Amino acid sequence: MKRVPPTMRLLALLGAASLALTACGGDGGEAGGEIKLAFIGAQTGPNAQLGINISNGVELAIEQYNATNPDKKVVLTKYDTKGEPSVAPGQADKLIEDEPVAIIGPAFSGESKAVAPKFEEAQIPNISPSATSTALAANGWKYWHRIITNDDSQGAEDAKAIVSQLKAKKIFLVDDNEEYSIGLAGKFLEALKAEGITPGSDKINPDDTDYSSTINKIKAADPEVVFFAGYYAAGGKLLKQMRDGGVDALFFSDDGALDQGLIDTAGAKQAEGSIISCACQSVNPTADNPKVQEFIDAYKKKFNVDQGTYSAEGYDATNVFLDAIKAGNDTTEKINEYLKTVDVQGVSKPIKFEANGEIADKSIFYFQVKDGKLEFLGDATKIPTS
Structure with missing residues (x-):
């Protein structure tokens, strides 16, 4: 039998110990x-x-x-x-x-x-x-x-709020083509179609600075409400360009846009009156x-x-x-x-938590931009209708 040097035996033991610890993965921390x-x-x-x-x-x-x-x-x-x-x-x-x-x-x-x-x-x-x-x-x-x-709850609730509370029939849907936004926009569209409404629609690249093509499509559709599925950075740019382009439709968005950054980017005057939904609420x-x-x-x-x-x-x-x-x-x-x-x-x-990891509470709440700040409204029944 070939003699194994002590150094090699030590390395082998250390390697075995390392493997043992790796096999226990999940119990670290x-x-x-x-x-x-x-x-x-x-x-x-x-x-x-x-x-x-x-x-x-x-x-x-x-x-x-x-x-x-x-x-x-x-x-x-x-x-x-x-x-x-x-x-x-x-x-x-x-x-x-x-x-x-x-x-x-x-x-x-x-x-x-x-x-x-x-x-x-x-x-x-x-x-x-x-x-x-x-x-x-x-x-x-x-x-x-x-x-x-999840987005199914939010997208469906947003569509219902726009149709039932705001009584809007002409709606334009914009999303920023992100994973989150695509799912939310899809559910929103599905819920609108169930109400007999097919909105105009377009996608934007959140990294772009010029949304004039989308603004022109919105102007041609002359909607009462523009629903934006996406995050606040792109949403603020879109909202500013809407107002600068003469679009006065209500801007309605989602939790990804629920940040002061939306208002700061769009401008307080341009953002005034916008409504944003979230499965979160103002903690009062x-x-x-x-x-x-x-x-x-x-x-x-x-x-x-x-x-x-x-x-x-x-x-x-x-x-x-x-x-x-x-x-x-x-x-x-x-x-x-x-x-x-x-x-x-x-x-x-x-x-x-439910068995699949979802939270059991499905509540959706609404916020509105007032005087340059986000103000908590409550559930859909608290959305101003005029």
């Missing part, structure tokens, strides 16, 4: 008394504010947890996707290598489609606070969840949920700004994972099992 959580989503890029709102909520929840749970400190690593499906997979690979026990994000539907299969293979539970593409729930994923209802203090006011105050104190779109959802998603850890679940498998039992009142909404 704890090192030196610290438990790892990860956020993945836009921190830079044209629509970054939505991702920043979420990560701020995540940071606040973890800071509050660590202040009262010194024995099990939670550490957060953020992975910036720029909101781009082409960037997200590389960031997801880095995240998986770090072995967190849970993931908050991604923020957008396109990047979720690109990376959720990686998280599923790695067996890491993940909750998106804001990705709404209906197709995401149809993949049979066991580790994927979201804390907001209520007597029966004192945690809402506590969240509002703590967020403002920490970041010196008011909470924004999806801040509360990011906060709630993180607290679901932190509650799991408090209950003694500090591995990916235990946390994923815990998610099946969650039934709590969050700051943003009641939190309970």
Whole structure:
């Protein structure tokens, strides 16, 4: 028998140990008394504010947890996707290598489609606070969840609101050809056709600066309402060019456009009166949920700004994972099992997951631009009809 040098035997033992640890993949995340959580989503890029709102909520929840749970400190690593499906997979690979026990994000539907299969293979539970593409729930994923209802609910509700509340019959549909926007526009169109209305329609490239071709089509159609399915960066450009081009139709959009950036880009005067829907609501203090006011105050104190779109959802998603850890679940498998039992009142909404990872609460709410700011209206019955 050939003698194996001691150095080679040591390397072999180390290699075997490494393989053993790899085989346990999914139970990582704890090192030196610290438990790892990860956020993945836009921190830079044209629509970054939505991702920043979420990560701020995540940071606040973890800071509050660590202040009262010194024995099990939670550490957060953020992975910036720029909101781009082409960037997200590389960031997801880095995240998986770090072995967190849970993931908050991604923020957008396109990047979720690109990376959720990686998280599923790695067996890491993940909750998106804001990705709404209906197709995401149809993949049979066991580790994927979201804390907001899908585009089918929003698109259908928006169409119903425009027809029933606003009594509009001439409608023009524009989408920015993103994963999220295509699904939402499709459901909106389907719901309108069920009402006997076929809208004019066009697509824009969110990276373009000149939408004159689309503006001319809108002007020719002379609609009462222009519905935009897309994000605030492109929506603001479209809205400004509509008004500059003489289009005075009501601008109606979705949660991807629910950001002050829409108004800042379009101009306050041009954006005035616009209506935007979201499966989120303005978090207002209520007597029966004192945690809402506590969240509002703590967020403002920490970041010196008011909470924004999806801040509360990011906060709630993180607290679901932190509650799991408090209950003694500090591995990916235990946390994923815990998610099946969650039934709590969050700051943003009641939190309970269906078997396919969808949130049970399907509520849609509306906002309107008034005096250069987004004002919460309530449900569809609160939309002004004149």
